[in-house]
Amino acid sequence: MWLMRQAGRYLPEYRTLRAxxxxxxxxxxxxxxxxxxxxQPIRRFGFDGAILFSDILMVPWALGQDLTFGPGEGPRLxxxxxxxxxxxxxxxGERLDPVYQTVRRVKxxxxxxxxxxxxxxxxxxxxxxxxxxxxxxxxxxxRSFAYRDPAAFTAIVDAIVAMTVDxxxxxxxxxxxxxxxxxxxxxxxxxxxxxxxxxxxxxxxxRALKARHPDVPVIGFPKGAGGKLAAYAxxxxxxxxxxxxxVDPVWADAILPKxxxxxxxxxxxxxxxxGESLARGVDRVLAAFGDRPHIFNLGHGxxxxxxxxxxxxxxxxxxxEC
Numbered sequence: 001m002w003l004m005r006q007a008g009r010y011l012p013e014y015r016t017l018r019a020x021x022x023x024x025x026x027x028x029x030x031x032x033x034x035x036x037x038x039x040q041p042i043r044r045f046g047f048d049g050a051i052l053f054s055d056i057l058m059v060p061w062a063l064g065q066d067l068t069f070g071p072g073e074g075p076r077l078x079x080x081x082x083x084x085x086x087x088x089x090x091x092x093g094e095r096l097d098p099v100y101q102t103v104r105r106v107k108x109x110x111x112x113x114x115x116x117x118x119x120x121x122x123x124x125x126x127x128x129x130x131x132x133x134x135x136x137x138x139x140x141x142x143r144s145f146a147y148r149d150p151a152a153f154t155a156i157v158d159a160i161v162a163m164t165v166d167x168x169x170x171x172x173x174x175x176x177x178x179x180x181x182x183x184x185x186x187x188x189x190x191x192x193x194x195x196x197x198x199x200x201x202x203x204x205x206x207r208a209l210k211a212r213h214p215d216v217p218v219i220g221f222p223k224g225a226g227g228k229l230a231a232y233a234x235x236x237x238x239x240x241x242x243x244x245x246x247v248d249p250v251w252a253d254a255i256l257p258k259x260x261x262x263x264x265x266x267x268x269x270x271x272x273x274x275g276e277s278l279a280r281g282v283d284r285v286l287a288a289f290g291d292r293p294h295i296f297n298l299g300h301g302x303x304x305x306x307x308x309x310x311x312x313x314x315x316x317x318x319x320x321e322c
Contacts, residue, residue, distance in 0.1 A: 001318055002049035002117070003311075005301030006041040010308070013040050024069040028054050029098040035105035042114060044308075045315050049115040049178075049295075050106065052171065054099055056121025056182055059163050060130045062096050064089030080133030082145055086156050096167055100174040107175030118176035120168050122183035122222075123160040123201035130156060139188045146197065153197075161201050165208040172213050180219040180242070181205065184300075186232075187224015194228050199235040206237050219263055223300060230255050245269075245299025249288030261293035266314075268298045274310035282317045296322075 008014055014037055021027040028034055037053040057075050061067040065077040103118065110116055120126075129135060131142040131153075146153040168179050186198045206218050221242030222232050233241050233256055243252055243264035252262065270281040285296065296318050302311075 001296040001315070002047045002051060002115075003041075003298050003302050004051070006045075006047060006051065007037045007053045008302065009304035010302055010306045010311075011040055011044070012308075013044075024055070025067065028058075029095075031098050031101035031105055034098070034102040035109065038102070038106045039109050042110065045311060047114075047315075049117050050110055051117045051180070052099070052103060052106065052119060052176065054102070054119070056119075056126060056184075057129060058096060058099060059120060059126055059160060059167060062091065062093050062167070063130075063159060063163055064091055065130060074135045075129065077129055077133050081131045081156060082133070082141060086152070086159060091163075093163075093166075096170065099167075100170050103171055103174035103176055115178060116176050117178050117180055117219075118168060118171035119180040119182060120164045122181045122186070122198065122220075123157045123164065123205075124189070124197040125183050125185045126160050126164075127153070127156050127197075128185050130160075139185050143188065143193065146193065157197060157201050161204050161208075164205055165212075168205070168209060169212050172209075172216050176216075178217040178219065179209070180221055181238070183220070183222045183225075185224070186222035187226065191228065194225070195231070195235070198222060198225075199232055202232075202236045202238070210237075219295075221263070230257075233257060233260060240293075240295065242297065243299065247299070249285055253288050253292065259292060261295065262289055263295040263297045265297070265299040268300055268303050268306070271298065271310055271314060272303050272306045274307065274313060278310060278313060279317055282314060283321065286318070286321050 017033060018027050021033055034053045038050055041047055042050050057067055060077055068076045107116060128139045128142040131145050181202055183198055202220060209218060217239040219240045219242055220236050220238035223244045225232050240261035240263055243262055245265055245267035247265055249265055266281050266285055270277050
């Protein structure tokens with residue numbers, strides 16, 4: 001059991017440290033501070049896994065875009081590749097060095113029984129930010145760009161794939177024991193685009209990582225994939241698949257390959273609600289995956305307003321039933 005975004009804004013100790021650092025990027029690129037944030041939820045809740053505190057936009061930052069996090073707004077990347085050529089960017093690979101330093105510090109702090117997970121954004125999701133320069137509700141600008149100029153978009157995705165392989169390989173070399181690929185916007189694509197921009201690039205990353213690190217598990221998380229989950233599992237060859245909260249766990253258990261480990265998929269809002277709703281939600285997830293390997297997790301990131309007591313209730317319930 002671990003929770004996506006378990007190191008984050010719902011923890012008072014995190015909010016204190018972030019205020020001291022003065023901003024997200026300053027916090028994420030300070031190895032001592034980022035290591036402290038990574039281990040905070042392990043100290044408090046004793047989760048079985050610690051996930052590296054960082055951001056999916058480290059890869060475009062290393063590819064040469066400027067990255068900022070303004071007060072009260074989402075991340076911004078400049079120049080946006082909708083109007084700026086990729087080959088005009090100058091790679092700055094050393095921007096990833098603080099992440100590797102963070103991994104080494106965390107590794108030294110964790111007990112041997114706590115699994116250490118690294119991560120990166122999947123190429124489609126990362127590309128949506130690189131093309132538009134920011135997040136959006138439906139990724140329409142990037143989807144249109146991919147239709148209008150597939151050659152240019154292929155070059156962007158290929159650059160992300162290559163940098164992501166090196167980035168995750170660097171995390172593994174520094175000490176992580178498994179990695180997760182986050183495709184937060186996979187659900188916005190048509191079946192044809194999903195095959196081309198989600199399955200194929202993630203498969204390329206998995207193949208390259210397995211060639212370098214054959215024993216390191218790769219978890220794929222294609223949020224919103226829905227009926228395309230089986231194709232994703234077969235096409236990417238990930239070692240485990242994360243399920244978002246919209247997926248019926250009984251259906252997922254029936255359509256996914258027997259024995260494939262799954263991760264998820266409690267609704268983050270039921271965790272925020274707590275009480276009997278939370279107890280029922282936990283029991284339903286556990287019952288659905290009782291006959292296959294299962295990593296208990298949320299269907300997406302923990303919300304910033306989630307009460308600490310509800311997380312404690314979750315941990316107690318899962319451990320009681322398991």
